[in-house]
Amino acid sequence: MSQSLDRALTLLRALSEGSRTLDELAAVIEVHKSTVLRLLRTLEEHRFVQREGVRYYRLGTALFDLANRALEDLDVRRAAEPALSELNEETGHTVHLASYEGGEVVYIDKYDSTHPVRMYSRIGRRAPLHCTAVAKVLLSELPETRRREVATAMPYPRLTANTITSPEGYLAELDAVRGRGFAVDNSEHEDFIHCIAAPIRGQRGEVLAAVSLSVPKVFLDYDGLMALVPRLLRAAAAASAECGWTQGKD
Amino acid sequence: MSQSLDRALTLLRALSEGSRTLDELAAVIEVHKSTVLRLLRTLEEHRFVQREGVRYYRLGTALFDLANRALEDLDVRRAAEPALSELNEETGHTVHLASYEGGEVVYIDKYDSTHPVRMYSRIGRRAPLHCTAVAKVLLSELPETRRREVATAMPYPRLTANTITSPEGYLAELDAVRGRGFAVDNSEHEDFIHCIAAPIRGQRGEVLAAVSLSVPKVFLDYDGLMALVPRLLRAAAAASAECGWTQGKD
DNA sequence: AACCGTCGTTGCAAATCATGCAACAGAGGA
């Protein structure tokens, strides 16, 4: 709708992959370099980009500022922090906090494993819907019609031998998740990692976010992972309590 | 230079303070609300903003993604991580990593205190130049002329009884910092906290970033803080080694 | 040392693109 803005945002995305020169960027959005130059200048004024030497441009500090300020404002994140941090320290494994935002599942917090072997993840990253425990938790409590819409519209790329690859299979899995109160990713995303996830609920019992524990299979086999479920549920309950959830406490 | 882009970026900044409605935003940039609507639509397409219900807009997930991807690409940050994390675990105090980017000192990483009393800070935030240990470290090794330019141009708001409030005082302090290899913020920023910081160096000995330890005065008095200097310098040296620094190792 | 090529930068003229207006729609409250 707004051409110049559209172009500028595309530039930012390009820059997120690393520094670029002026006409590399011009090639990306297919316009004259003088046009890019002017866009970059406004972006620079607002500190969204930054010059690196004379030739290269990269993302600027305003982005860090904006993003982290917004993250901080997420109440769930603040409220869940103590419980998740404790879960991370006690188990030593990677803990993720994810939430459902505008049709996608996004990692909004992360506590790295204290073990030397770590998995790769990033705050702000979008989680695949069909093969992660957090996504299963978050989608499992959508209204049924919406759930079906999403499940049929989304892609099911096979990533490992265990990946669920059909809407029917996925919808059945969501029902199971809702029934037992936690979700499992049994190496459906990456061969060497499996995860469990549980919901964090708010005042009215609605699901605000999902906590997950991700464990390399070399550390714990499937049964070992299942043994962690009570600990995970305890953390999720503590976080939920902080968010005003009272149901089930009586 | 680019009006619509300029306006859109201003909108983002406004949204970083919380959700806004359409005409609240229109008031911010003083344009017709239809104009804002169209800008928001493009921002929404790129996931820079997100609708919350039908009335409110807030920042979207693309921002988190961009910012954290960019942060991750900072080599210093990755390289320093193990050393800083260890420093944080051993001392239990808040560790900050800051770097000098385009004329400002920005926090690029943070390890929270394990003590219940925590200080407030945020990744992406800009640090005041005249009263923080990290800024002193980073500015102390600028070329002399540049250093003087910066020191005379910057403001010196008095924040505590100890705040340095003149360019002369500050320049002298920078010389001292360079001489002894670490910087101190002796409650110059906030009354109840004092900090020490040291440089992380790269291949050619240039300062890439600064590590700091921030300690509430109720935990450690000035002498206690000074006793931590060797531990801080050890962490800084370890991080420097990871960044390719070899000088001084022989 | 002089040349050439590459890349960033600027002034200008043309028209595209963004803007404001005014009218419509839909939700919520009185």
Added chain:
DNA sequence: TCCTCTGTTGCATGATTTGCAACGACGGTT
């Protein structure tokens, strides 16, 4: 039910942005 408040759309106007072409700075090569 009516009224108000807020979001949404179509359209005409012209300000804004765009591409061009020429300039300048830098670096590498012969």
